Amino acid sequence: MVSVYLFLGFFISNLLGYGGGPASIPLMYEEIVTHYHWLTNSDFSKMLALGNALPGPIATKIAAYVGYDILGWWGFFIALFATVFPSAIALIVLLKIIQRHRQSLVVKGMTLLVQPVVAIMMLLLTWGLVKDSFGSLGIIQSVVIGLITLVALTKFKLHPAFMIVAAFIYGGFIIPYFS
Numbered sequence: 001m002v003s004v005y006l007f008l009g010f011f012i013s014n015l016l017g018y019g020g021g022p023a024s025i026p027l028m029y030e031e032i033v034t035h036y037h038w039l040t041n042s043d044f045s046k047m048l049a050l051g052n053a054l055p056g057p058i059a060t061k062i063a064a065y066v067g068y069d070i071l072g073w074w075g076f077f078i079a080l081f082a083t084v085f086p087s088a089i090a091l092i093v094l095l096k097i098i099q100r101h102r103q104s105l106v107v108k109g110m111t112l113l114v115q116p117v118v119a120i121m122m123l124l125l126t127w128g129l130v131k132d133s134f135g136s137l138g139i140i141q142s143v144v145i146g147l148i149t150l151v152a153l154t155k156f157k158l159h160p161a162f163m164i165v166a167a168f169i170y171g172g173f174i175i176p177y178f179s
Contacts, residue, residue: 003078006070009036010063010082015090017059024059026121029128038066041132048129053164059083137175145170 009031017024025048032038039047051061060083067079101107133142145167152158 003071003074005036006067006075006078007082009038010067010079011086014059014063014083015086022122023118025062026125028059028062029125032062032066038070041128042136045129045132049164049167053161053168 010028013027013031014024017027029044033041033044047062047065048058051058051065054061060080063079063083064076067075067077069075071078098107130142130146137145149163149167152163153160
């Protein structure tokens with residue numbers, strides 16, 4: 001029965017995750033942490049950080065990790081299939097429809113109006129991760145790390161992977177000496 005829940009959890013979150021990884025992550029969080037309790041909020045944050053440091057789509061990395069963690073290799077394949085299948089089928093079907101109706105105001109409106117929904121979902125996920133960061137690192141360290149990251153990404157145009165690696169190094173080699 002767990003395999004069915006694993007399939008449904010990832011299938012639903014990726015079926016409704018309009019816009020790819022950024023839209024799917026809050027939906028996956030809802031299934032993984034809130035609904036099925038497969039990971040804690042802290043574990044999800046760590047997995048998300050590690051997944052962002054690796055190349056490739058984030059949704060498939062989350063599915064592979066959680067699937068393997070729940071049911072081993074069988075879970076790995078179930079979660080991965082449930083993640084990729086809806087996107088592949090939807091891509092084929094929707095592209096055919098959009099090509100036929102690309103000038104339609106309805107199609108333009110649908111694609112424009114879903115963007116604020118995705119933005120709010122990302123804000124809610126971010127707020128949850130910020131609260132977790134405040135709880136584990138403290139407000140001062142979290143704010144300083146956040147500001148350094150913001151400046152590095154916006155002013156110096158550093159690639160996000162460098163910031164993630166720097167955070168891993170800081171968390172692995174500096175934080176343990178402050179605890």
